[in-house]
Amino acid sequence: MNVLITGATGGIGKSLIDIFIKNNYHVIALGRNVDELKKLQNKYGHMILCYKINLNYEDEIDSFFQFLEDKKIKIHILINGAGIGELDFFKNTSYQKIKKIIDTNILALTKFTSYFYKRMIKKGGTIINISSTAGFQCGGPLMAIYYATKSYVNSFTYSLYEESKNTKISIILLAPGPTLTNFAGMSQNLNSLEKLYITSPKEVATALFNGFIKKKFLIIPGKINKILYYSNKLLPSKIMLSFIKKIQEKKMSKE
Template identity: 30%
Template sequence: MPNTRWTIVTGASSGIGAEIARQFSAIGHNLVLVARRREKMEALAAELTAADRGFVEIVELDLAEPDAPAKLHAQVTQMGLGVHTLVNNAGFGLRGEFVDLGLEEQVTMIELNVTALTRLSRLFLPDLIKRGQGGILNVSSLAAFQAGPHMAVYHATKAYVLSLSEALHEEAKPFGVTVTALCPGATESEFGARAGMEGSRLFSRARMDAARVAKIGVEAYRAGHAVSTPGTRNKLVKALGRVLPRSVMRKAAGEMVG
């Protein structure tokens, strides 16, 4: 009998998103890949279908557009796909002083990292709860655990994602639905270049492999965890945030990216 489990992965054209898609494909899920770059998604879809790992649908959308989440939900509904998992991975960061970075760029970051994720979660979660299975995997960041000078808005958006995910985890759990926040640190992906961080102290040190991050995140989600922080170094940073003064943590975060 063909597998009827569908996983939606936003920001699926590269990096962690593409690797998460590979992870779900490997366990037998059909996929809906969502991103702006169709050619990248087509290449990934060809790779996965060649491995005979189920069906792959492609949706080309800019989720920063206000009506994009509703369009995606409507399209998936019209196709009659039984969505088992929503992966909210689409997002980006910007390095620079708050007063120097463009206002519209920063608002677009909020629209994608926060608003689109919230819209998609609200659109798909009721159906997941009704079915009593599956859930949402939200890609947050290690940045969620402390304020971030020189990346102020990015850190704030990821703190929102973490907080929302933890709250939804508790709300959805009684219905057999899991909501997990994946909080990776520096990772080998296009994020560093897009954010202008390639020359920063943070990205000059050891970066985790995106495939490894994705594997840990998907395993944590499937195990029903609320939060997953891949990597020993990242777990240490998270732990330090619990015991050190916030003034120390935010200064250290600023020095790593400044």
């Protein structure tokens, strides 16, 4: 079985590669970072095929799809993992940065989903979108564009889940909370409170793999994140917004 992972060179992506290969899946790993791709190729040998791509360029995505067709490589599981965010006030965020976030988190994810969904209709397959608990919030001050893109991913994935009932396609929404990777605002020393709820990429990958085996739809790694997900629904939006703003300001002051 072949698993295609975008964002394979990042923290969560690399842990996903590890767990899928340990369970005998072949991985097609996508990213821009050539050094990381080479390391992955050396580490996993014939179990992995690494492909350099910038998801902000549609022509590169089209060439990749053509590459798969030419090589007759079938994808059984798609994991849309690539994602970027900002950590700044909207007034300081350039339009170029805004566009990159939307291109990566929304357009590329949707293009990959559209391409593989249509090819999975006959023989079946699984599409896993990596969103974030951020996508369940009413907004995310200082990460306004990122939170909005993850709301899109959640809404889109919920819709596909409903549309895919009684088909051969399984849809999974992975919504991690803060996870220790190179992601915006995450590369920092943790205090004792943060250690309680910040997950490791390995925990996220393990939760996803177990959920995939158990055929779950919504996977939220970490007990505290699950509790926060349910308790968020009870709190007024204005309180949540000011709470999120304080957390992001604190992260920004550490950068």
